Amino acid sequence: MTKTENEIYDVAIVGGGPAGLNAALVLARSRRRILVIDEEMPRNQVTRESHGFLTRDGIKPSEFRRIAKEQILKYPSVAFQSAVVASVTGGDGDFLLWLEGSEAAVRSRKLLFATGMKDVLPDIEGLSDVYGTSAFVCPFCDGWELRDRRIGVIALNDSSMHFAKMISGWTKHLTLLTNASMLNDEQRAELSTRGIPVIEESIQRIESQQGYVSRIAFNDGRSIDCDGIFFVPTLVQSTNIPEIMGCNMSNNGSVMKVDTDPMGRTNVPGVYSAGDASGSPFQLIAAASSGATAAAAIQMDLLDEEWNTVR
Ligand SMILES: Cc1cc2nc3c(=O)[nH]c(=O)nc-3n(C[C@H](O)[C@H](O)[C@H](O)COP(=O)(O)OP(=O)(O)OC[C@H]3O[C@@H](n4cnc5c(N)ncnc54)[C@H](O)[C@@H]3O)c2cc1C
Structure with missing residues (x-):
């Protein structure tokens, strides 16, 4: 200087x-x-x-x-x-x-x-590989392109119910993934009434094909096939x-x-x-x-x- x-x-x-x-x-x-x-x-x-x-x-x-x-x-x-x-x-x-x-x-x-x-991404293996192709942060920006598709919604704690409700405006085929943060019984019942599955297990990795998300694997051995992800960044x-x-x-x-x-x-x-x-x-x-x-x-x-x- x-x-x-x-x-x-x-x-x-x-x-x-x-x-x-x-x-x-x-x-x-x-x-x-x-x-x-x-x-x-x-x-x-x-x-x-x-x-x-x-x-x-x-x-x-x-x-x-x-x-x-x-x-x-x-x-x-x-x-x-x-x-x-x-x-x-x-x-x-x-x-x-x-x-x-x-x-x-x-x-x-x-x-x-x-x-x-x-945007600071959650520390999940494979997420950065699909960020911007099939993993997004804002449904108003990218929800239309993933309408009616199978979506994994990654959201923890206070944001999880709000984000699940948001994404339900674009697809009914969503699964809420809390990555090991736990919901309470009232929240689980609210999701269940609306037919929204929830997985509270921690995510092991996100798998992709040609840059697009294909599967999400969990630490307990479960996995789900999906076409897109919405997640809450920091x-x-x-x-x-x-x-x-x-x-x-x-x-x-x-x-x-x-x-x-x-x-x-x-x-x-x-x-x-x-x-x-x-x-x-x-x-x-x-x-x-x-x-x-x-x-x-x-x-x-x-x-x-x-x-x-x-x-
Ligand atoms: C994955 C993703 C997809 C999105 N898609 C959409 C969409 O489809 N539609 C939509 O409306 N919105 C979308 N958004 C949101 C949109 O990108 C932001 O709202 C918008 O870019 C904000 O504009 P901005 O001018 O405030 O900041 P930015 O567009 O982020 O621009 C800020 C600029 O400042 C520069 N800068 C920062 N610090 C310094 C420094 N110290 N010196 C010099 N330069 C500096 C940065 O490098 C950058 O070029 C998306 C966001 C994300 C993360």
Whole structure:
């Protein structure tokens, strides 16, 4: 960390998923000089198709980003940099973003974190082999493709009943797999009444054929054939920089999120957050929407400052 660049961007956007990209589009159209810094490791990179985004249903995640960038780069005041932001110093009006592997800092007046979340998979042999082909986390994203198929629903403790109910909207051929966490009698009766089998034994491994799940084997020797899996991952923030900078965080159910006002402002002046990181419903279109909202707030805050400096 030795030198800073002279150029100061109006806004640095950390993260180039739908939240950061939509913020970039709105700010570019607001004639702001912006830099999008992106590590290019989006949450949905394992999937082959994204669903539920109007006009882009079924698109490859990489193609979604390519089109977005192409449209944003039509505006001359935007730049992209492929890099990881390692830390941030300075404050509102002059933030310094230090990038991994670089001695120069990027300077910006405002700072938007659109850094998303990471999914930590349960430690089950074979699960990562089928993640994104036939094992998924969100039925709204991938339930349609597995409708009426034989689904293993892997969910522990408090989430198990809720998740079983969710998946029952897409298929009646589901088996709840608690991987050795035990249900109570009332929960077992609730499932039984609805014809949903439950296996509370620990999972030994997930078997696949050509990258797709075929069978789930249990430690007591049982196994079930299945066509797909839905499971509950542990979600963690992609970066802890907002927390280090003093942004308030709160637990949104089982997920730590960056607290913002409805416009994406954090409690730290000049710092904003959008997308999965600040707990918008975990969907591409919701992330894009919150990025657009935060961009509008940033533009209004910059205009306020500029308006008030004229005497
Ligand atoms: C398997 C799977 C399938 C999904 N399928 C769908 C679907 O079909 N439809 C749907 O609507 N939603 C889907 N989702 C959810 C969707 O991926 C997320 O809601 C969405 O990507 C959130 O957008 P975001 O912009 O907040 O974060 P992301 O898309 O995760 O983008 C964040 C970006 O910030 C970058 N970043 C993080 N930290 C740093 C740093 N320090 N420096 C620089 N860059 C950084 C990351 O590398 C990444 O590129 C799926 C999720 C998963 C896990």
